[in-house]
Amino acid sequence: MSEWIDQLQKIKEEISPDKVIIKVPNHFIFKNHGVHDFDPIFRFFDWSIRDQQVTIDFTECVTANYQALSLVVLYCWKLRGQGCRISFELSDDERGASEIWRRMGAQGLFHVSTDEKTNFRYNQFKPLLAVRNSADFKRVISTAEEYTKDFNVEYKNTLRHILSELIYNAQEHGLSHFYYRNERKVVPSLVQFTWYQKRNEIHFIIADIGVGIKEHLSNTYPGIESDSEAIRMAIKPQVSGTFNLSDPYQSKNNAGVGLYISTSIAKRLKADMHIVSGNGLLHLSPRDVTTKELETNWPGTIVLVAVKLEAGVDFAFHSMMQEFREAAMKELEDSSKREKNEKYHLSIENYFGPYAEDKQAAIKVRDERVLKHIADGKTIIVDFNHVETAPHSFLSALLATPVKRLGMLAYKKIKIINASPEIRETVDYIFDENTE
Ligand SMILES: Nc1ncnc2c1ncn2[C@@H]1O[C@H](COP(=O)(O)OP(=O)(O)OP(=O)(O)O)[C@@H](O)[C@H]1O
Ligand SMILES: [Mg+2]
Structure with a gap:
């Protein structure tokens, strides 16, 4: 198994800064010892490649499976959408990935995607x-x-x-x-x-x-x-x-x-x-x-x-x-x-707008809604979608008491979503402060 992973890691051999050869590994199948294992296949796909000349080399792959190889088609479409130019290296073997690729007619992939x-x-x-x-x-x-x-x-x-x-x-x-x-x-x-x-x-x-x-x-x-x-x-x-x-x-x-x-x-x-x-x-x-x-x-x-x-x-x-x-x-x-x-969804933008700064309004929402739903045992989803700023004093007014009441359970019961890194950091700080 680890041999496999090593092999997979070696395959992404960069030969020049804008040219990449990706070798399809020896075994390209979902099953490993009778059990489905997707990780070895997914590790093959490097989605970060952009604007490069890429060659997908099938010649060393002796065991492949149709479904797994069909994913390579989607991968190539994605890379092409990311500005890559893609070519293929196939062997004449009547088995292995090259043959499967041919049997599926996968060579026509770019024509298919554009017409x-x-x-x-x-x-x-x-x-x-x-x-x-x-x-x-x-x-x-x-x-x-x-x-x-x-x-x-x-x-x-x-x-x-x-x-x-x-x-x-x-x-x-x-x-x-x-x-x-x-x-x-x-x-x-x-x-x-x-x-x-x-x-x-x-x-x-x-x-x-x-x-x-x-x-x-x-x-x-x-x-x-x-x-x-x-x-x-x-x-x-x-x-x-x-x-x-x-x-x-x-x-x-x-x-x-x-x-x-x-x-x-x-x-x-x-x-x-x-x-x-x-x-x-x-x-x-x-x-x-x-x-x-x-x-x-x-x-x-x-x-x-x-x-x-x-x-x-x-x-x-x-x-x-x-x-x-x-x-x-x-x-x-x-x-x-x-x-x-079981869930209460609190959209910050709906209550406070994209600049969530009104501390008095936060206290009101906290007392009338958040604490009430917490008392009912609900999970509170605090959604910061489209919120640009939310200063510490505002967030603390809204969240400190609920977090204190819940103790460590706050990490489970209050979920923060769509927050910018700054807001997230401030919220984390408030959680830490109030759960000590
Ligand atoms: N291929 C997919 N890509 C992204 N989300 C998906 C995909 N398949 C399912 N989902 C998500 O799972 C949900 C449930 O799918 P499901 O087929 O049960 O319901 P539906 O498609 O919304 O409605 P229906 O099938 O009854 O018309 C979808 O609404 C969607 O949110
Ligand atoms: Mg459906």
């Missing part, structure tokens, strides 16, 4: 598809249908449903842009699926390089602490980052159930599903759901699904969907309302 009507020319068994519009969406669905034509129809509908929800999410919440000849263009999201015939498993990946789940969900629920917490929230019913947005999707009225239903189906199919966003990872297996923080970061969202196609599996798609919808409604009644009620 909306073009997609990858993949080998028919290894579909790689860029999605940026409804024609692409339909194409993914019809390709998936072709692919699953021998499967039981209920299976087909079920897989189709998961795939659609995940693609909708990438398109609705995970978009990013780049400039090409002064024109702003959408970076497509990617879908790749592979059927592992011997194991009778279908694997697919849906990936984007958008804002990620935490940032998107924070539109509705400010104060989410980590990427993994955000993913855990996102799979709950009726949780959506669109609820507070005044953007075109608001009228579409997302219900916030796409991921809830997809993960419920995945569980029913005994599938293995990984959701990665930022440095959060959620793993859903037939047994349980676990989350963890990765060492490295994916700037966007990836969903990886592996389903074993079991003969004789008996379920009916429509009744299953009905069941999940009912369960979602019920769960909402019990939990999601409660969750909202």
Whole structure:
């Protein structure tokens, strides 16, 4: 394992200040000793490179996996958006990364990203598809249908449903842009699926390089602490980052159930599903759901699904969907309302404007709102979005007493978000002063 990491570190060999060779390592797969391990793959991606000539060298990679390599396409799009010029070094080997790259038709990646009507020319068994519009969406669905034509129809509908929800999410919440000849263009999201015939498993990946789940969900629920917490929230019913947005999707009225239903189906199919966003990872297996923080970061969202196609599996798609919808409604009644009620969101800008200096007003808000909500056991989210300044005397008037009352618990119960470094530093000082 450490050998691997060493190897990965050596690969980023700079040969001149504006020329970089990035070697795809010997093994470029998600699994390590039978367990998914994303860090070794993510370490390969150096997102900081800008305005350089980059060569991606595949020649030393003997073991690669389709889904992992498809991420290299997104990486190249990102670097190109950062002003890099990219070329590829491929070997003639009929195995390894070079061959997989060819089979997916990935060489055409720049043409695909700049021409909306073009997609990858993949080998028919290894579909790689860029999605940026409804024609692409339909194409993914019809390709998936072709692919699953021998499967039981209920299976087909079920897989189709998961795939659609995940693609909708990438398109609705995970978009990013780049400039090409002064024109702003959408970076497509990617879908790749592979059927592992011997194991009778279908694997697919849906990936984007958008804002990620935490940032998107924070539109509705400010104060989410980590990427993994955000993913855990996102799979709950009726949780959506669109609820507070005044953007075109608001009228579409997302219900916030796409991921809830997809993960419920995945569980029913005994599938293995990984959701990665930022440095959060959620793993859903037939047994349980676990989350963890990765060492490295994916700037966007990836969903990886592996389903074993079991003969004789008996379920009916429509009744299953009905069941999940009912369960979602019920769960909402019990939990999601409660969750909202457990937090009190205090927007400093709304109460005090961008120059938060009025100490008397701070004392009033403290006594009438903050202390009252603390007494009710709520978590207070103090949001400094768009606030330019907030001097110590103001912050102290607002926060010192609440912090004192809570003691060390204040660190858990009072969350500061969107604060500039200066404001953050002053707040930290007030916390320290009042918890000694
Ligand atoms: N690819 C993604 N990029 C960024 N955020 C995402 C992505 N996928 C999901 N999310 C976040 O997770 C939330 C929940 O997703 P989910 O699919 O359950 O609901 P929705 O898309 O908002 O509504 P619906 O699917 O019912 O139309 C989204 O609203 C968004 O905040
Ligand atoms: Mg959705």
